[in-house]
Each structure stands twice: as structure tokens, then as C-alpha cells.
Amino acid sequence: MLWNALTLQLGYNATLVTIGATLLGIAAGVTGTFLYLRKRALVSDAISHATLPGVGIAFMLMVLLGGDGRALPGLLIGAAVSSWIGLLCVSWLTGRTRLSEDAAIGAVLSVFFGFGIVLLTVIQTMGAGRAAGLESFLLGATAGMLFNDALVIALGGALTLVAVLILRRPMALLAFDPEYAAARGINVGRMDLAIMALALAVTVIGLKIVGLILIVAMLIIPPVTARFWTDRTDHMVMISGLCGGLAAWAGAAISAVAPAMPTGPIIVLVSFGLFVASLFLAPNRGVLAAYLRHVRFQRRVHMRQGLLALAQGQPIYEAYTVRLLNRAGLAQADGVPTEAGRARAAKALRDEKRWELVRADQAFESAAALYDGLRDIETVLTGDQIAEIDQRIGGPQGVAS
Amino acid sequence: MSGEEFVPLSLTPMLIGVLAAVACALPGNFLVLRKQALIGDAISHVVLPGIVVAFLITGVVAAAPMMLGAAGAALVSVVMIEAIRRLGNIEPGAAMGLTFTTLFAAGVLLLEQSDTSSVHLDVEHALYGNLESLIWLDAIGWKSLLDPVALAGLPSELGRVVIALLGVCAFLWLFWRPLVLSTFDESFAQAMGIATNRLGVALVMVAALAAVAAFDAVGSIIVIAMFICPPAAARLMTNRLEHQVAWSVVFAVLSAVLGYVFAGYGPLWLGFDNAVSAAGMIATVSGLILALAACFAPHRHRSRAPVV
Numbered sequence: 001m002l003w004n005a006l007t008l009q010l011g012y013n014a015t016l017v018t019i020g021a022t023l024l025g026i027a028a029g030v031t032g033t034f035l036y037l038r039k040r041a042l043v044s045d046a047i048s049h050a051t052l053p054g055v056g057i058a059f060m061l062m063v064l065l066g067g068d069g070r071a072l073p074g075l076l077i078g079a080a081v082s083s084w085i086g087l088l089c090v091s092w093l094t095g096r097t098r099l100s101e102d103a104a105i106g107a108v109l110s111v112f113f114g115f116g117i118v119l120l121t122v123i124q125t126m127g128a129g130r131a132a133g134l135e136s137f138l139l140g141a142t143a144g145m146l147f148n149d150a151l152v153i154a155l156g157g158a159l160t161l162v163a164v165l166i167l168r169r170p171m172a173l174l175a176f177d178p179e180y181a182a183a184r185g186i187n188v189g190r191m192d193l194a195i196m197a198l199a200l201a202v203t204v205i206g207l208k209i210v211g212l213i214l215i216v217a218m219l220i221i222p223p224v225t226a227r228f229w230t231d232r233t234d235h236m237v238m239i240s241g242l243c244g245g246l247a248a249w250a251g252a253a254i255s256a257v258a259p260a261m262p263t264g265p266i267i268v269l270v271s272f273g274l275f276v277a278s279l280f281l282a283p284n285r286g287v288l289a290a291y292l293r294h295v296r297f298q299r300r301v302h303m304r305q306g307l308l309a310l311a312q313g314q315p316i317y318e319a320y321t322v323r324l325l326n327r328a329g330l331a332q333a334d335g336v337p338t339e340a341g342r343a344r345a346a347k348a349l350r351d352e353k354r355w356e357l358v359r360a361d362q363a364f365e366s367a368a369a370l371y372d373g374l375r376d377i378e379t380v381l382t383g384d385q386i387a388e389i390d391q392r393i394g395g396p397q398g399v400a401s
Numbered sequence: 402m403s404g405e406e407f408v409p410l411s412l413t414p415m416l417i418g419v420l421a422a423v424a425c426a427l428p429g430n431f432l433v434l435r436k437q438a439l440i441g442d443a444i445s446h447v448v449l450p451g452i453v454v455a456f457l458i459t460g461v462v463a464a465a466p467m468m469l470g471a472a473g474a475a476l477v478s479v480v481m482i483e484a485i486r487r488l489g490n491i492e493p494g495a496a497m498g499l500t501f502t503t504l505f506a507a508g509v510l511l512l513e514q515s516d517t518s519s520v521h522l523d524v525e526h527a528l529y530g531n532l533e534s535l536i537w538l539d540a541i542g543w544k545s546l547l548d549p550v551a552l553a554g555l556p557s558e559l560g561r562v563v564i565a566l567l568g569v570c571a572f573l574w575l576f577w578r579p580l581v582l583s584t585f586d587e588s589f590a591q592a593m594g595i596a597t598n599r600l601g602v603a604l605v606m607v608a609a610l611a612a613v614a615a616f617d618a619v620g621s622i623i624v625i626a627m628f629i630c631p632p633a634a635a636r637l638m639t640n641r642l643e644h645q646v647a648w649s650v651v652f653a654v655l656s657a658v659l660g661y662v663f664a665g666y667g668p669l670w671l672g673f674d675n676a677v678s679a680a681g682m683i684a685t686v687s688g689l690i691l692a693l694a695a696c697f698a699p700h701r702h703r704s705r706a707p708v709v
Contacts, residue, residue: 039492041498042495044498045442093695097695097701097702097703098637098701099633099695100438102439103433103436106438106441107626109625110622110630110684111688113625113684114683114685117678122668122677125677213446213505214502214506217498217502217503220498220502221499221502221503224491224495224496224499261513262509262510262513264506265506265509269507275499279488
């Protein structure tokens with residue numbers, strides 16, 4: 001059953017919804033990347049909450065004009081207009097008053113949402129049961145979606161995706177270096193608005209599927225996930241789109257099979273699953289990789305200190321050091337060095353002395369800068385240079401008795 | 402309007418609204434100044450999963466376990482935001498958005514999966530509360546305020562909001578100086594020996610306490626609005642923190658009272674016969690106050706930015 005849904009063999013509408021959700025997920029992931037890189041991820045929260053009054057007003061207008069209040073295109077236009085107003089309020093509050101952006105976002109989202117709730121209660125009293133569909137915009141619902149609605153979503157998702165792909169280069173430039181972007185002739189203010197407009201498009205199209213509270217997650221979680229895997233913008237955009245698409249596809253398919261599972265939350269939780277996997281498993285930036293790096297570093301420090309201690313005939317009290325030396329065949333379990341251990345220890349001590357000279361000599365300044373107590377001197381200096389230093393150290397000397 | 406009608410039907414909801422608004426606006430002042438305004442947003446979203454989990458564990462809709470659950474969820478979310486920020490090296494805004502949407506999604510899913518149809522527990526209620534239903538049926542007029550029998554019938558939400566407000570006031574009174582110092586100059590506060598990190602967490606937990614108590618009575622949308630709008634409007638009125646706090650209390654009270662009155666009686670004045678959502682209206686009024694402040698308040702501009 002689930003397999004049927006995943007492979008799009010579960011009826012025409014379910015297929016269309018799944019495709020639409022997937023396109024939307026990809027568009028959201030790609031758009032969200034630029035929001036995230038511009039450090040304005042939470043603006044999407046204000047955008048999404050600000051759609052509610054628009055939905056309410058559009059519904060009332062359509063009913064007053066004698067139409068069906070639940071016609072999706074009309075509701076989406078209303079949502080877009082009111083969230084655009086919300087967006088302008090955020091930028092006006094941050095630009096013209098002393099309020100910081102987070103306060104402006106919070107104020108806009110709560111006030112618009114509150115006003116939307118007021119409108120919803122007005123609608124409830126307006127006419128019988130026809131308003132029943134509007135609550136679904138809070139949390140989204142794909143069950144019982146009409147063919148036309150699904151078509152609107154699929155088309156909208158595709159169009160947004162195309163727009164993002166066209167604008168991706170100037171947006172990436174803007175995200176990293178606004179001044180350089182301005183010098184290249186990009187209108188920074190307008191491009192910022194374009195990013196917001198794309199986020200707004202994703203939000204409005206996603207309203208019906210995931211609802212206005214959770215659509216934020218589709219814009220935030222995939223980029224954060226993608227950031228773990230790469231340091232390149234173009235890769236990040238692709239990975240983020242992939243994560244977003246994957247989560248939306250799985251979410252839509254799962255909820256098509258089990259109607260009790262609402263689409264929005266499933267999409268968000270799948271997305272979060274991908275995030276957690278990346279947080280731990282990603283190479284380089286992942287937690288596991290960082291832990292392994294730490295363990296390896298620790299081992300090198302212990303090895304080095306252990307060898308130096310062996311060379312100077314000092315006892316080693318650290319059990320971990322002894323264990324490491326023993327495992328490497330350099331010392332016995334009680335800390336007494338083996339033959340190989342003595343040789344390595346002598347070399348470690350000699351390297352330390354070489355470093356000492358290198359660091360004291362201005363001529364080796366650039367090499368000395370690389371000293372961190374662990375680096376092998378052979379990786380920094382040539383054989384000739386080492387030979388020269390060894391000459392200064394001189395051979396073994398007798399100890400005065 | 403006569404006392405026979407006003408006291409049982411409107412006094413307690415209005416009082417609860419006012420107290421909840423003030424309880425949220427007080428810590429909100431510091432959250433806004435510390436640029437942590439959206440913590441309130443995050444907390445009020447994660448209250449839902451906390452309440453659902455508390456319900457699933459205990460099986461009853463009772464105040465105490467639910468408030469514990471909500472407080473637990475607030476704590477979990479703060480820890481989770483911090484963990485994601487540190488472990489993944491992710492900017493705080495994104496970590497916050499990630500955390501609260503995920504927890505909220507989990508809450509919605511749990512709610513849909515569990516059999517809660519028989520009890521009054523749904524997402525809409527969590528979002529916009531039910532201020533209008535907190536009536537005081539035992540009251541017959543102003544005299545009831547002195548009648549111990551009638552007073553025993555006060556809605557229990559009132560008591561919890563009062564306790565939360567007292568808790569918030571006590572926290573602010575006890576930690577006023579360190580709080581002010583660490584808000585305006587964190588390094589100086591650290592040099593003075595103030596544990597600024599712990600103080601920050603304490604502030605968030607106090608905000609969570611206010612949010613949970615207010616949420617129980619009025620729903621999460623008011624909570625967010627009251628955390629941010631009155632303090633933000635007050636910020637535009639003055640440059641002195643004491644005055645800002647006072648202004649924010651005034652604005653909070655004003656929004657709650659006006660919002661409640663407009664919601665309950667506004668439609669009647671306009672000729673409709675049904676009231677609209679009080680919680681939504683209170684948030685709307687607070688937004689209008691902020692808009693007025695942003696247009697006319699004396700200190701609305703940044704101090705260095707010239708008037709354009």
C-alpha cells in the first residue's frame with residue numbers, strides 16, 4: 001500500500017498531490033537555502049502566520065460576491081496579499097523604528113494571526129457550515145483535496161522552482177557578500193524582496209498541504225540539513241532541494257495511505273529525521289566526525305607525551321598512555337619501553353630538540369609557525385634543512401659523572 | 402451594564418486576560434531588549450506537545466499534569482535549541498525554527514493518533530484558547546466579591562494566572578539589578594561576578610511559566626502577542642527601563658480590556674449578534690497599539706539614525 005503511494009500508483013488525485021508536494025518540497029528547500037544563508041530564516045514564520053487574515057478576507061469577499069468561498073485560487077491570492085503586507089510591516093518596523101528584526105517578526109506574526117482568528121470567528125457566525133474548510137489552513141489537509149486544488153499546487157510548486165533556479169546566482173552572491181553584489185550591479189533591496197517573494201510563494205502554495213504553522217519547517221529544516229554536507233552554495237541548494245523533496249514525497253505518500261496521519265506533521269518529522277541523521281553522520285561537520293577527530297587528536301597527544309616520557313626515563317602514570325604505547329608495541333603493559341619503543345622515543349626527543357632550534361631561529365620563521373607540538377618535523381622541513389639543524393645539535397655527548 | 406450581568410459573565414474573563422497579559426509582558430521587556438523575542442513564540446508552540454503528552458500519560462484533562470507537561474516541553478525545547486546550536490554550529494534563529502516546528506508537528510501527530518475526541522483538547526483550542534468560557538457562575542453581582550461561598554466558585558485558571566504573575570514579579574524584583582546589567586552589558590555583568598548564562602536560562606524559564614499559565618487560560622496566540630507587542634511599543638515610548646516596564650504594563654492592560662470589550666460587545670454595536678474571538682481581538686488591539694507607537698511615539702527612531 002505504502003509502496004503504491006510512493007510509486008504514484010494510488011489514484012489520480014493522490015498522485016497529483018504527491019507530485020505537487022514533492023515539487024513544493026524541492027522549491028521550499030531551494031528557497032530556504034537563501035533565506036538561511038541570509039540569516040533570515042525566521043522571517044518565513046511571520047510570512048506564514050500573516051496569511052491567515054488574507055484567507056479570511058478572501059473567503060468573505062468571495063461569499064459576498066456570491067461565489068464559493070472555498071475556491072482555492074482566490075484564498076491563495078488573499079493569503080499572498082496579506083502576507084505581503086505583513087512582510088512590508090516587518091521591514092518597515094525594522095527599518096524605520098528602533099525595534100530589532102526579531103521583535104518585528106514576533107509582533108507581525110502574532111497580530112496578523114490574532115486578527116485572522118477574529119476573522120475566522122466572524123466567518124463561523126456568517127453562514128452555515130461552509131467555512132468548515134478554513135481551519136484546514138492552520139494544519140493543512142490533503143484528504144479530500146479537489147483535482148483543481150491539486151493542480152494549482154503542482155503548477156505553483158513547479159513555477160516557484162523555475163523562478164528560484166533562474167535567480168539562484170544573484171541570490172547566492174547576495175547571501176555571501178551584499179556589497180560585492182551591489183558593486184556588480186545587483187539591486188540588493190529588490191533581490192532581497194525577490195527572496196522574500198519566493199518564500200512567500202512557497203508558503204502560500206504550501207498552505208493547503210502542510211498548513212501555515214508548519215510550512216516554516218519546510219523552509220528551515222532542509223537548508224540546515226544540507227549545511228552539514230557541504231561548504232559550497234550550489235551543492236547546498238541541490239542537497240537542500242533533495243531533502244525537502246524527499247521529505248514532502250514521503251510525507252504525502254504516507255498520509256495518502258493512512259488518512260489519520262496528517263500530511264504536514266509527517267513531512268516535518270521526516271525532514272527532522274533527515275536533519276538528525278545529518279547532525280550525527282555528516283562528514284566534517286557532523287557530531288560523529290567531530291568526536292572521531294577528537295579521539296584521534298587525543299591519541300596523538302598521548303602517544304607523543306608518552307614517547308617523550310619514555311625518552312627521558314620518567315614513569316608514566318596515565319593508564320591510557322601506557323595502553324596506547326603497549327598496543328603499538330612500543331612499551332610493555334607495565335610501561336617499560338620495548339626496543340622499538342626506545343628507538344621511537346629517542347626520535348621523538350630528537351624531534352623536540354630540532355623544533356626547539358627551528359623555533360628559536362628567525363630563518364625558519366614560517367616553519368616555526370606550523371609548530372603545534374604534534375606535527376612531524378619531516379612534513380615541514382626538507383631533509384637538507386633537518387640535516388643542517390642536526391649539525392647544530394651535534395652528536396651524543398658524554399654525561400659528566 | 403448592571404453588576405448582575407457583568408460580574409458573572411465578564412469580570413473574570415477580563416481579569417484573567419489582564420493578568421495573563423501583564424504576566425507575559427513583564428518578562429517580555431527583557432526578551433525584547435535581549436533580542437530573544439522569538440523565544441516566546443517557540444515556547445508557545447511547544448506547549449501543545451507538552452500538554453498532549455501529559456494527557457496521554459495521565460489520561461485526564463487536569464490542570465496540574467498539563468502545566469507540568471507544558472513546562473517540561475518548554476524546558477525540552479530550550480535544551481534542544483541550545484544543543485542544536487552548539488552541536489551543529491547553527492545560527493540561533495534557524496535552530497529555534499527547527500525545534501519548535503518539529504515539536505509542534507509531533508504534538509499534532511500525537512493528538513491525531515490518540516483518542517482525544519471525547520475530551521476538550523484540540524489544536525484550535527490550544528491556539529486561541531477560550532477566554533469567553535471562563536465565567537463565574539456563582540456570582541450574582543458586585544456583592545459576590547465579598548461572599549466566600551461564591552468566591553470558592555471562581556474559575557481555577559484565575560488562581561493559576563495570579564500565581565504566575567506573582568512568580569514573575571518576584572523574579573523581577575529579586576533579580577532586577579543583575580538582570581538589567583546582563584541585558585545591557587553582558588561582559589560587565591560577568592566581570593561583576595553575575596552568572597549571566599544561568600540568569601538567561603532563568604529568564605526563559607520564568608517566561609515559560611508565564612506562557613504556560615496564560616496559555617492554559619487564553620491560548621498561545623495571546624501569549625506571543627503579549628510577550629512582544631506591549632514591550633515593543635513601550636520601547637518606543639521611553640529610554641528608561643523602569644518607564645518602559647511601566648508603559649508595557651499599561652499597554653498590556655489596555656489591550657486586554659479593550660480587546661475583550663471589542664470582541665464581546667463590538668459586534669453588537671455594529672449590529673451583529675455574535676461575539677468574535679476575544680484572544681484574537683486582544684492580539685489585534687495590541688498590534689494597533691504598537692502601530693500607533695511606531696508612528697507617533699517620542700523615541701521611535703534609533704538614537705543615531707537621523708529622521709528621514
